[in-house]
Amino acid sequence: METTISKSANYTVIAVAGRIDTVTAVEFERSVSQAFEDENNALIIDCSGLEYISSSGLRVFLMIQKKMMAKKGQLHICSLRPNIKEIFDISGFSGIFKLFGDLDSATKF
Amino acid sequence: MENTLNVKIMVVDDEVDLEPLVRQRFRRQIRSGEYDFVFAHNGLEALSKLIENPTIGVILSDINMPEMDGLTLLLKLKELKNPSLKTVVVSAYGDMENIRMAMNRGAFDFLTKPINFEDLEITINKTLEEIILQRKALIEHDQLISIQRDLNVAREIQQGILPQTFPPFPNRFDFEIFASMEAAKEVGGDFYDFFMIDNDHLGFVIGDVSGKGIPAAIFMAVSRTLIKATGLKGMPPGECLGYVNNLLCNESISCMFVTVFYAIINLKTGKLSYANAGHNPPYILRQNETIETIPSTGDTILGVFEDQQFETASIQIQPTDSVLLFTDGVTEAFNNQSEAYGESRLEPLLRQLGNKNATEVVKEIVGDVTTFVDGAPQSDDITMLCLKYNG
Numbered sequence: 001m002e003t004t005i006s007k008s009a010n011y012t013v014i015a016v017a018g019r020i021d022t023v024t025a026v027e028f029e030r031s032v033s034q035a036f037e038d039e040n041n042a043l044i045i046d047c048s049g050l051e052y053i054s055s056s057g058l059r060v061f062l063m064i065q066k067k068m069m070a071k072k073g074q075l076h077i078c079s080l081r082p083n084i085k086e087i088f089d090i091s092g093f094s095g096i097f098k099l100f101g102d103l104d105s106a107t108k109f
Numbered sequence: 110m111e112n113t114l115n116v117k118i119m120v121v122d123d124e125v126d127l128e129p130l131v132r133q134r135f136r137r138q139i140r141s142g143e144y145d146f147v148f149a150h151n152g153l154e155a156l157s158k159l160i161e162n163p164t165i166g167v168i169l170s171d172i173n174m175p176e177m178d179g180l181t182l183l184l185k186l187k188e189l190k191n192p193s194l195k196t197v198v199v200s201a202y203g204d205m206e207n208i209r210m211a212m213n214r215g216a217f218d219f220l221t222k223p224i225n226f227e228d229l230e231i232t233i234n235k236t237l238e239e240i241i242l243q244r245k246a247l248i249e250h251d252q253l254i255s256i257q258r259d260l261n262v263a264r265e266i267q268q269g270i271l272p273q274t275f276p277p278f279p280n281r282f283d284f285e286i287f288a289s290m291e292a293a294k295e296v297g298g299d300f301y302d303f304f305m306i307d308n309d310h311l312g313f314v315i316g317d318v319s320g321k322g323i324p325a326a327i328f329m330a331v332s333r334t335l336i337k338a339t340g341l342k343g344m345p346p347g348e349c350l351g352y353v354n355n356l357l358c359n360e361s362i363s364c365m366f367v368t369v370f371y372a373i374i375n376l377k378t379g380k381l382s383y384a385n386a387g388h389n390p391p392y393i394l395r396q397n398e399t400i401e402t403i404p405s406t407g408d409t410i411l412g413v414f415e416d417q418q419f420e421t422a423s424i425q426i427q428p429t430d431s432v433l434l435f436t437d438g439v440t441e442a443f444n445n446q447s448e449a450y451g452e453s454r455l456e457p458l459l460r461q462l463g464n465k466n467a468t469e470v471v472k473e474i475v476g477d478v479t480t481f482v483d484g485a486p487q488s489d490d491i492t493m494l495c496l497k498y499n500g
Contacts, residue, residue: 021488022321054489055319062364062413091368091387092409
């Protein structure tokens with residue numbers, strides 16, 4: 001699991017690649033917390049490199065969403081691979097998160 | 110240096126003048142509790158003092174003594190095999206032969222006479238530090254063992270709250286039910302349950318809590334209990350999950366959640382009412398090698414978002430059909446090549462199991478998954494519940 005954080009004037013993008021499982025979920029949570037320290041109230045998680053996510057990983061997504069809601073910010077998730085999209089659909093997460101097909105459309109807040 | 114573990118220092122020497130001298134020289138350390146001395150005058154006495162005072166850690170021993178000398182004492186101490194018992198021998202200056210023999214018999218360090226008390230203090234401190242380090246490691250080791258023991262008890266308790274007796278309703282011939290949960294760790298976050306709501310309605314449920322280990326196990330126990338208590342009231346599945354969701358939201362810290370499939374079958378008509386909170390869709394195994402999934406309702410997990418609505422959907426079950434509930438530990442069982450078992454292996458197998466009874470269905474799948482993973486470490490709980498409707 002690897003994360004790359006890039007900040008622009010209006011939003012922050014966290015690109016996550018690899019597997020988020022029970023072990024790497026802790027790491028993922030830690031790197032995402034760093035992104036919360038900045039002032040941007042718009043966050044994009046780019047999942048184009050995400051290969052696998054376990055329930056521990058989904059939990060971190062929920063925490064991000066709750067934190068963003070608490071600071072009245074917005075969270076966009078983009079570029080889910082089909083197997084990840086299926087997990088989001090089955091778990092009903094597709095109805096909770098704002099999902100976008102690509103990064104470009106996700107940047108429009 | 111802090112001597113929090115109260116490690117005692119035993120001085121073994123046949124010179125009776127030594128005790129008042131040591132007490133005088135180290136009176137400050139004795140008063141502050143840093144040093145606590147015990148005195149013995151030969152090897153034999155030293156051994157009996159050791160039994161009386163199990164907290165003795167440092168032994169300062171002379172070599173030439175009546176009854177039992179220092180070298181023999183070292184041999185006896187070696188037999189105790191206590192790594193946190195360290196002996197410093199005190200010998201005449203230049204007595205290299207005895208010093209070497211003492212070191213070979215396991216002495217930790219040596220001092221020469223006449224004793225230089227500054228050097229003695231450094232030596233005592235160094236030895237005490239070593240012992241305290243070892244004893245702390247030993248205490249932590251014991252704590253780990255005790256946690257492991259607790260985990261094993263927790264495992265028994267957890268298995269105990271899931272129904273374990275099969276067949277559970279030996280007088281009913283209109284259906285069969287079988288279930289199993291194999292946790293990846295000592296305790297798991299999956300659960301299953303079933304209960305008669307009235308004479309014609311059977312409720313059955315499967316759930317998967319996010320994460321693993323103790324936190325998941327506690328959340329699992331709460332979820333399972335709430336669903337059963339609510340389900341027994343007989344309310345429709347969607348309403349039941351909505352009610353339980355709100356209760357869990359109050360309990361849920363740090364975004365733990367649970368996916369749940371809960372269904373009630375009318376045993377007279379075969380009508381299955383169900384609600385699905387983010388759980389993978391169960392299968393219906395029909396005759397003639399056909400299978401179908403129970404369509405998802407698109408509703409989400411329990412425990413995070415309050416006041417969610419959960420739809421109650423329904424589907425018709427025919428006599429001899431089986432309903433298989435499972436958790437993603439089945440489809441996401443990985444082999445050593447990091448391949449997942451997946452629907453692509455599960456579905457062809459299920460087509461072959463339409464004629465089997467509930468117990469056989471679960472056992473055949475467990476067997477196939479076990480063969481597939483071929484000894485690779487289990488990463489998730491593997492849980493299944495099969496209901497066969499006989500009509």
